[in-house]
Amino acid sequence: MAGPGVPNRGDRPDLLTAAIFMGFGALGLWLARGLEAGTVAQMGAAYLPRVVCILLIGVGLVIGIAALRRDAVSIEAMRLRPLAVITLAIVGFAFAATHLGFVLAALWLIIAGSLADPGGKWRTVLLLAGGLTAFGALVFVKGLGVQVPLWPV
C-alpha cells in the first residue's frame, strides 16, 4: 500500500468533517479567550464553552486521523450555481424586504431563485412569481399579520 498523504488515500468527507469540527473548536476557544473560566463549583462564562471546544478538537482529530488511513473517498460533486444563486436570492430578499417592501422582495426571491434551475421557462417563472407573491401577501401579511410593509416606504 502506498504511504499516507498520497492522493489515493484519505476519506475526503471525513477529512472535511474533521476540519469543520476542529475549526469550530478553535474558533470557540479563540472567541472565549478573554472570558473567565471560573472553577468547577462556580462555573464562569467560559468554562463549558472551553470544555466543549476541547472535546470538539479531540473528536475532530480522531476522525481526521482515521480518515487519513482509509482509502480515498471523494466528495459529491459540487455545483456552484444552485449554491450561489439561492444564497444571493435569500440575502437579496432580506435587503429588499427592509427597504423595498414585501412584494418586490418576494418577486426578487422567486425570480432570482428560479435561476438556480437551468430548465425553467420565463413564462412559468413569472406566473409562479406573481402567484406566489399574491398568495404570500394575502396569507402572511394580510391574513396572519406579519409585520412587513407591502410596498416601498
Place this chain on the structure above:
Amino acid sequence: MTFIDLLLLGFGEAMSPANLGFCLLGALLGTLIGVLPGIGPTATIAVLLPITFFLPPLAGIIMLAGIYYGAQYGGSTTAVLVNLPGEASAVVTTLDGYKMAQQGRAGAALAVAALGSFFAGTVATFGIALAGPMLSQFALSFGPAEYVALMIFGLLAATILASGPVLKAIGMILIGLLLGMVGTDQATGAERLTFGAVELFDGIDFIVIAIGLFGFSEIITNLERSGSEGVTVAPLTRLWPTRQDFRDSWAAVLRGTGIGTLLGLLPGGGATLASFSAYSLEKKVSRHPERFGTGVVEGVAAPEAANNAAAQSSFIPLLTLGIPSNNMMAMMLSAFMIHGITPGPSVLTNQPEIFWGLVASMWIGNLMLVIINLPMIGLWVKLLTVPYRLLYPAILLFCCIGVYSMNNRIFDVILAAGFGLLGYLFRKAKCEPGPLLLGFVLGPLLEANLRRTLLITQGDPSIFVERPISLTMLVATVALLGLMILPAFRKTREAAFQEDEA
C-alpha cells in the same frame, strides 16, 4: 379531576371550531409534504414555527403535531403507489407495499396502512393520556443532577439510535452545544462567542438554525442533484382489503404498535427506527420469512402501525419531562416556548387544557387522516407529478418570510443563509444535522442544570452517582456506549441504515 373529566376537558378544547380547523389543516399539510419527496416534516415545521406565533397557543401546537403524524400517513401513500418513500420512515413500506401495488392490490395496501396507523395512533394517544400524569409525578422528584444525567443519556442515545457514525454525531452535538452558548450567559451576564455583534446578544434564534440547516440547505442540495423524472404510478384497483388480509395483518398491527410506542419513548428513537424494527420483527416472527419482499400484507401493516405509534409517543418525554427526544420534538419544544409554555410537570397541573387538548386533538387528527386519505388518494398522487422547480420557490419564500418575520431583521435572514451554507457543507461531509439541533436546544438547559448541581455540591461530582435516578441514567449511558463497541450490534445497526440509504 378524574381521568374522564380531564379527557372531556381535552376534547372540549380540541373540538372548538378553530382547533378543529387547524387540526385538519395540519393533517392535510402533513399528508401533502409526506407525499412530496424533497420536503419533510422537519423542514415544514421549521418554516411554520414562526407563523404559529400569530396563532393561539393550542391551535399552533395542534397544527404542528398534525403535520408530524400526517406526514407518516402521506409518506406511506407514495411508498406504496410509486415506490418513492416520501418520508424516511416509509422506506420499509416500499419493500412489500409497492410489490402489492404491482399485483393490483394497492388499495388493500393503502387501506391496511391507514387503518393500522389509526389503530396505532389511538393506542399511542391513550398511552400519552395514561403516561402523562404518571411520568409527571415521577418527574417532580427530579433535581438538577437527574436532569443532567437524563440529558446526557438522551443526547447519547440519540446519536446511537440515529444513523451515521456515532463519533460524527457526537461532534455535531458538541457544535450544537457551542451554538447554544452564543449570547449572554445567564448566570454571569457576560456576553460570549458573539463576535461583538449586537444582534447575537440574545443568542441565535432556533428558527434561524432550523430553517437554515433544514430548509435552505435541503433546497440547495436537491437542486444540485435535480432531475424531476416522471413517476410511473401503479394502477389502483381494489380499495378494500380482503378478509384474509385482515386476518393476516391484525397481529402485525399489534406488534408494530407495541414496538412503535416503546421506541418512540426512547430518545433518538422515532418513526424511522420504529418502522425498521417492526419490519425486522415481523420477518423474524413470521412462519414464511422468505415471502417478505414479495408483497406480504404484514410487511406493510407492521411498519405503518409502528411509525404512527412512535410519532405520537415521542411526544411523551417532551410533554411530561420537558425533554425533546429527537429533533422533531426539539421543534415542538420551540413551538411551546414561543407561546411561553415550558412543557414539563408544571404544564399538567397549571395548564391542563393544553396537555389534554393536544392529546384529544391527536386522536381526532388520526381519525381525520383515515377519512381523508382513503378517498383522496388519487389527488395526492397527482400532486407527485408537480415538478420540483415549481415547488422550491414556494418553499424558499415561506422559509424567508418565516425567518424575517421573527424580528424584521436582515441579520437573521443572512445568518440563516449562512447556516444554509453550513448545512450544505455538512451534507458534503456526510454529517447528519439532526444531533446539532438537539444539542442546540438542550445546551442551555444542560449548562444551567450542571451549574446548579455543582454549585450545590461545591464542585463535587459524586452526586451524580449518589442519587439513584441519576445513577441509573449514567449506567444506561455507559451500557449504550458499551453496546456500540460490540461488533454484532454495530453490524445490525449499519445494516438497518444501509437499507435506508439504498
